[in-house]
Amino acid sequence: MPHMFIPGPVDVPAEVLDAQTAPMLPHRSPEFEAIFQRAAERSRQLFYTQFRVFLTASSGTGLQEAAVRNFARQEALVCVNGAFANRWYDVAVSNGRAADKIELPWDQPITPEGVYAALKSKHYEMLAVVHNETSTGLQNPVAQIAEAVRAASPDTLICVDAVSSLGGAKIEMDAWGLDMVLTSSQKCLALPPGLGLGAVSDRALAYAESVPQRGWYFDLVRMEKHRLKDSTPATPALPLIYALDAQLERIEREGLEQRFERHRRMAERVQNWALEHGLALFAPQGYRSQTVTTLVTPTGVEVGALNQFLLGRGMRIANGYGALKGKTFRIAHMGETQPEQIEELLAALEAYLEERR
Ligand SMILES: Cc1ncc(COP(=O)(O)O)c(C=O)c1O
Known part of the structure; x- marks a missing residue:
């Protein structure tokens, strides 16, 4: 799965x-x-x-x-x-x-x-x-x-x-x-x-x-x-x-503080990665979520096709919600997701976006 x-x-x-x-x-x-x-x-x-x-x-x-x-x-x-x-x-x-x-x-x-x-x-x-x-x-x-x-x-x-x-x-x-x-x-x-x-x-x-x-x-x-x-x-x-x-x-067993810190680090990584790669974040600085990041879909990218590509690599992201469908996509970094899995996702995203530049 x-x-x-x-x-x-x-x-x-x-x-x-x-x-x-x-x-x-x-x-x-x-x-x-x-x-x-x-x-x-x-x-x-x-x-x-x-x-x-x-x-x-x-x-x-x-x-x-x-x-x-x-x-x-x-x-x-x-x-x-x-x-x-x-x-x-x-x-x-x-x-x-x-x-x-x-x-x-x-x-x-x-x-x-x-x-x-x-x-x-x-x-x-x-x-x-x-x-x-x-x-x-x-x-x-x-x-x-x-x-x-x-x-x-x-x-x-x-x-x-x-x-x-x-x-x-x-x-x-x-x-x-x-x-x-x-x-x-x-x-x-x-x-x-x-x-x-x-x-x-x-x-x-x-x-x-x-x-x-x-x-x-x-x-x-x-x-x-x-x-x-x-x-x-x-x-x-x-x-x-x-x-x-x-x-x-x-x-x-993990510890609540450690759990929050894991989420915070994953959020920081996804958000910094997005900005370094020229992708805009929907939420303004200072108010960005620690558990889910919403990215503005870059021109030329279709979220459905991106998700198909990711599914082929064993990963699934979320489309934008409601009126933001297609215009944004979402990466959750919550629950038991680990920083190594975020790295895998970002590497796949990078490969996909590279091909389309
Ligand atoms: C912030 C927020 N509130 C409420 C809901 C509704 O929760 P549920 O689907 O568990 O009823 C959701 C669901 O995604 C949510 O994200």
Whole structure:
């Protein structure tokens, strides 16, 4: 199988894939509850939080929905500078919330100043921001944005989508004062798709109790009651919990700081390589992602043909997302990808581009 340099799903280590084949257990049994408890507790280190982590049988979008259903009766402010933030806005509106947007061109970061001004002009129960826009390879300055939120409107709950960065870049939920941080299993955590991980603060959970119509499946208050008994309201995705348990063990063996550093070095290498070879990067300097790089497609190159060439060499990259399809292409350096594999990819890319100069 070709190595996946796409921003999720990514390759899953064989040991983690194998963990999924363990026999099923009754989900309300002491044996399974012990595994669930261990995985949920250990997951907290990924978020740098003392609060709880909910494990949901859903992809990350489910937790975007959980955020708006639980933390906004009406007023949500969504910071939009990419496709996945825009999805979060759509999720809010389709759940009947009167959401507003701060909207910026996709190659510009959300600024703390813009957020401060928006929150001073109107009160919002929650603010939603994407840390790492997978569509553009742009990383928003979430720590500074959170500071601006607290200065402008201390009771506004700060919700962060870290779907393509948690486990690949350091996100310090408690130190940054975040109320919810959500992610999916299939990206930096290098697990199969289908599991959502969402860390939630005490004050956010207390606020949720006052929000009517939180729904059922993603009602965090209900989930918390079950979590305290090491369980979930509905049947959890057992094989994925087994896989998470095994992968957390591996991640601990590597060390979180070492893992972030590996991602940072790979990002630096890809981005420097691109600039040295006259390729433009979509995201501006200072805001480039540590886990996925978006490159502007050079004239004369067709992304589909480039990928065919790479597939012949056992590698797969991603086309641009949505409106950026064809105009850009993406190289993910997340999960278990190693610097040597990045070198192989860059050598192949270089060979391809050389032929076309
Ligand atoms: C930043 C971001 N948010 C949300 C999503 C949606 O996640 P999922 O596909 O796990 O629902 C993605 C998916 O790529 C993403 O990259």
